[in-house]
Amino acid sequence: MCAVASKVNGAPPSHAFSTKREGAVGARVVSGPLVFSEETAQQRMSKKNRHKSSPPSAPPPAPPLDEALPWLSEADATDDNAFEASPTVIVQQRAIQVGAAVPPAPPVAHADLSSAPVQLSEASAHEARDATPPLASATESQASEPDATPSLPPSPPRTCRVLAVGGSKGGVGKSVFAANTAIYLASIGRRVLIVDADRGGANLHTLVAGPARGQVGRFPTAVPGLELLVTGVDGAPGAPRVAPRLTKLLADLRKEALDYVVIDLGSLTSRTHIDAFLTADATAFITIPEPTALEGTYRFLARAFLRIVLRDLPRGDARTTLISCARKLGGAPAPLDLWRALDDDAHPVADLVREKMETFHPALVLNQTRLRADLELGDALKTVVRRRFGLTLEYLGHIEHDDTVWSAVRARKLLLIESPGTKAAKNVEKIARRILAIESGKLKPARRIVPAESHHDLLEVERGATGEEIRRAHKRVREIFSADALVCYSLFTEPELAHVRTRIQEAFDVLLDPLRRRPYELSVFPDSLDHEVPRSTRELDDEPLPPAPEITPDSDFTGALLRAVRQSRGIRIEEISQKTKIGSGYLLAIENDDYAALPAAVYVRGFVSQLAKLLKLDATQVSRTYVRRYRRYLDERQGKAS
Numbered sequence: 001m002c003a004v005a006s007k008v009n010g011a012p013p014s015h016a017f018s019t020k021r022e023g024a025v026g027a028r029v030v031s032g033p034l035v036f037s038e039e040t041a042q043q044r045m046s047k048k049n050r051h052k053s054s055p056p057s058a059p060p061p062a063p064p065l066d067e068a069l070p071w072l073s074e075a076d077a078t079d080d081n082a083f084e085a086s087p088t089v090i091v092q093q094r095a096i097q098v099g100a101a102v103p104p105a106p107p108v109a110h111a112d113l114s115s116a117p118v119q120l121s122e123a124s125a126h127e128a129r130d131a132t133p134p135l136a137s138a139t140e141s142q143a144s145e146p147d148a149t150p151s152l153p154p155s156p157p158r159t160c161r162v163l164a165v166g167g168s169k170g171g172v173g174k175s176v177f178a179a180n181t182a183i184y185l186a187s188i189g190r191r192v193l194i195v196d197a198d199r200g201g202a203n204l205h206t207l208v209a210g211p212a213r214g215q216v217g218r219f220p221t222a223v224p225g226l227e228l229l230v231t232g233v234d235g236a237p238g239a240p241r242v243a244p245r246l247t248k249l250l251a252d253l254r255k256e257a258l259d260y261v262v263i264d265l266g267s268l269t270s271r272t273h274i275d276a277f278l279t280a281d282a283t284a285f286i287t288i289p290e291p292t293a294l295e296g297t298y299r300f301l302a303r304a305f306l307r308i309v310l311r312d313l314p315r316g317d318a319r320t321t322l323i324s325c326a327r328k329l330g331g332a333p334a335p336l337d338l339w340r341a342l343d344d345d346a347h348p349v350a351d352l353v354r355e356k357m358e359t360f361h362p363a364l365v366l367n368q369t370r371l372r373a374d375l376e377l378g379d380a381l382k383t384v385v386r387r388r389f390g391l392t393l394e395y396l397g398h399i400e401h402d403d404t405v406w407s408a409v410r411a412r413k414l415l416l417i418e419s420p421g422t423k424a425a426k427n428v429e430k431i432a433r434r435i436l437a438i439e440s441g442k443l444k445p446a447r448r449i450v451p452a453e454s455h456h457d458l459l460e461v462e463r464g465a466t467g468e469e470i471r472r473a474h475k476r477v478r479e480i481f482s483a484d485a486l487v488c489y490s491l492f493t494e495p496e497l498a499h500v501r502t503r504i505q506e507a508f509d510v511l512l513d514p515l516r517r518r519p520y521e522l523s524v525f526p527d528s529l530d531h532e533v534p535r536s537t538r539e540l541d542d543e544p545l546p547p548a549p550e551i552t553p554d555s556d557f558t559g560a561l562l563r564a565v566r567q568s569r570g571i572r573i574e575e576i577s578q579k580t581k582i583g584s585g586y587l588l589a590i591e592n593d594d595y596a597a598l599p600a601a602v603y604v605r606g607f608v609s610q611l612a613k614l615l616k617l618d619a620t621q622v623s624r625t626y627v628r629r630y631r632r633y634l635d636e637r638q639g640k641a642s
Contacts, residue, residue, distance in 0.1 A: 160258045161439060162250055164280035166268040168296025170201060172288045173367040173399070176409065177428065178264040179207040181284075183416045184432045186226040190259035193218075195229045197246055198266030199273070205230060206412055223417075229253075246276035268300050274307055282439040283363050284396060284431070289374045294381075295490040301362060301389060302332040309356050318349045335360075336390035357390045363438075365431055366398040373486075374398070380480045380487045383460065387481075387500065388491050390452075396434050399427040454524050455507035463525055466569065466616060467512060468548075474508040545570050557612075557622045558629070559593040565615050566591075580610045587611070590626075595633045604630055 165178040175198065182194040196204035205211055208221050208228055218229045231249065246265075253261045263280070265273045277283055287297045306326060313319040325341050326333060333341075335357050342350035366378045378395040385393050402424035408415045415425050437443035450456040456463055459473040481488060481500050488497060510516045548568035549561060566576070577584045586607055589597040598604050605623050612622035 160254045160256055160261060161282065162254065162261045162263065162280040163282045163284065163435065163439075164263050164265055164277045165284050165286065166265040166273065166277050166300075167286040168293050168300055169267055172286045172293055173405075174198070174266060174286045175203055175207060175264050176405065176415070177284065177286055177365065177367065177399070178262050179204055180414055180416045180425070180428045181432050181435075182208075182226055182260075182262040183223060183414050184429055185260050185262070186223050187416070189225070191225050191257065192260045192262060193227045193229055193253065193256065193258050195231060195249075195253070195261060195263040197231050197249075197273070197276070198264050199270070201266060202230065202264075204228060204264055207409070207414060209412060246272055247279060250276060250279065267296075268304075271307070274300075274304055278304060278308060282435050284365050284435065285362055286365050286367050288368045289366065289370075289377050289486065291486065291489045294487065297364075297381075298385075298389075298491055299332070301385065301391065302334060304362065305335045305356065305360055305389075305391070306332050306338075308360055309353055312352065312356075313349070318347075321347055322349055322353075334389050336388065339390065358392075361392050361394045363394040363396050363435070365396050368401045369398045370401045377487065380485075383477065383480050384487045384491060387458075394438070397427065397431045399424055399431070451524055455511055455520065456524075458503055458507045459511065461511070463521060465511070469616065470508065470511050474504065477504050551617070553621070555621070555625075557608075557617075557625045559591040559626075562611065562615070562622070562626075563591040565617065569615065571615075576611065576614060580607075580614060582607050582610065593629075595630055598630065601627055601631055601634065 163181070165174055165181070167174040175196075178194065182192050186192045194204060194208065196202045198204075205215070205219075205228065208223075208226070211217075211219050211228075211230065216230045218227060221228055246263075250261070250263070263276070265277055268274050268277055268285075277285075285297070285300065287293045309322065310319065313322060322338075322342070326338060329337055329341060335353065339350055339353045339357060342353060364378065364381065366374070366381075369375055369377070375398060378398055382393045382395055385391050400423045402422050404419040404422045405415055405424050408418040411418065415422070416428065419425055434443065450463060456465070459470065459477060461469055461473045465473070478501070479485070481492075481497060481504065483494075483497065492500070510520050546564070546567050549564040551561075551565075555561070566573075573584050573587050576582070576587055586598065588594075590604075590607060590611065605627050608623045608626045609619040612619040
């Protein structure tokens with residue numbers, strides 16, 4: 001099977017909407033740009049006659065996974081009918097009769113989009129270019145060399161990256177997000193192909209003003225650098241459909257002269273679509289703050305994790321044991337439950353399951369947020385998934401509920417073109433930039449380095465956390481694991497939730513009591529004293545620490561107030577100087593309000609900001625109030641001099 005958009009007899013692929021195929025019996029006219037195989041018509045006829053003369057072979061045996069896990073085999077029964085294994089081109093099956101013709105597709109509505117070009121802020125464009133620098137073509141690479149000649153070896157092939165978009169159910173905004181993300185990538189100079197592979201409701205042709213429903217193939221759009229590929233997996237019930245498997249299709253598209261392929265997979269309920277999602281270079285799972293959507297999210301995480309483990313297990317005893325254990329736990333259990341069951345039996349496959357738990361980081365987008373609680377739901381999802389599944393979510397961000405999105409969809413226009421300045425459009429741009437940064441390796445998610453299942457892990461605090469940080473963390477996790485919490489729906493039973501709350505209270509009591517915290521941390525972190533540099537003196541001083549001063553949002557930070565905060569934390573000037581690289585003389589001058597001994601205001605602002613961050617204070621408020629008094633001193637001194 002040749003790649004999509006391969007050349008025919010040396011000619012470049014055409015985007016004409018009707019093409020005549022010669023060499024077979026009669027002529028066939030199919031809709032959409034055609035892709036041909038390298039084999040001739042005579043070779044195809046020879047293969048056809050050979051298959052007719054040979055006796056039919058027995059079908060291959062089904063893999064043991066289909067027999068063991070019904071939720072996979074049932075989904076595949078429908079999915080295998082939708083995707084044929086033969087390497088055929090993407091055509092409309094209903095027009096495959098000899099001499100049959102398909103009316104040409106209506107022209108793309110260029111006027112609707114060309115009058116409203118994509119408008120991105122200058123900062124957004126610069127951030128996107130910094131995240132992934134554009135790939136140079138072979139011509140540009142040769143032109144940069146002064147002695148370039150045609151005999152030189154060609155430049156490395158272009159690397160095409162695949163971004164897969166899916167969701168837990170319909171109506172969460174998967175297609176809208178995929179279309180607008182593709183628009184954003186095209187607007188920053190990338191060559192993008194957006195693929196509609198939603199088997200339950202393909203509608204990208206409506207969002208990007210593409211061909212009418214029923215047309216399949218590859219079509220241009222009015223946006224420069226963006227093309228649409230309709231796979232034809234969403235046809236009328238019972239109608240024959242022809243399309244290659246998604247994994248084969250993605251493999252072919254990776255050979256294209258493209259920068260990105262954005263594929264809309266729809267609801268990830270079948271094995272084929274889950275596998276395609278997991279093989280992508282970057283992913284975005286779309287959900288909304290509703291119980292049904294979150295339940296579907298948790299179900300997808302369990303099934304996707306099981307697929308990841310099974311892919312690395314060949315047929316044998318280990319695979320059989322894993323499938324048997326998964327079946328006993330319900331078919332697609334929580335990864336943490338699966339690992340514990342295998343680890344209790346001391347089975348070697350438990351190590352593989354644990355390894356996959358540490359490396360599987362699904363990316364999540366929270367769409368249609370309305371309330372303030374919805375904005376905090378993303379971080380809450382990370383907490384409950386870590387506690388229940390043992391997985392670490394990569395939260396990409398949220399998209400606020402905006403009526404302009406509904407208006408744009410109703411008008412069959414794209415949000416980034418119709419209303420680029422709205423909150424939802426800016427949210428999409430921000431998420432797209434984050435995906436680019438993560439995919440390019442320039443943004444790596446922060447990992448908390450504390451032992452799993454420890455008190456610090458339960459409260460999500462570092463081992464050097466202060467009492468105030470522990471109190472805030474305790475309040476947060478208590479709200480997350482409350483009985484009526486949205487994120488806990490369908491994830492915990494009542495006894496399990498009560499057990500988690502009991503452990504949270506125990507962790508809070510231990511970490512807040514210095515007499516109990518010290519022996520506990522020594523047992524969990526044997527080398528804790530070697531790493532807790534800012535807090536080491538607290539355990540070495542015999543005298544009690546002074547009480548912490550009262551700090552409000554309107555506090556005016558003076559040198560005396562900063563000294564009181566430092567002393568209440570048990571931190572010495574020398575330790576701050578060692579950690580921040582600020583001279584001890586400058587630190588003492590800041591605490592004594594000795595403005596004459598301080599450098600220029602720009603340096604003082606940086607010193608005070610670093611000091612505030614180390615003391616766990618609001619760096620913006622501290623630097624603003626302190627530098628304001630320092631500038632007043634400079635103005636008074638300048639007035640006296642004049």
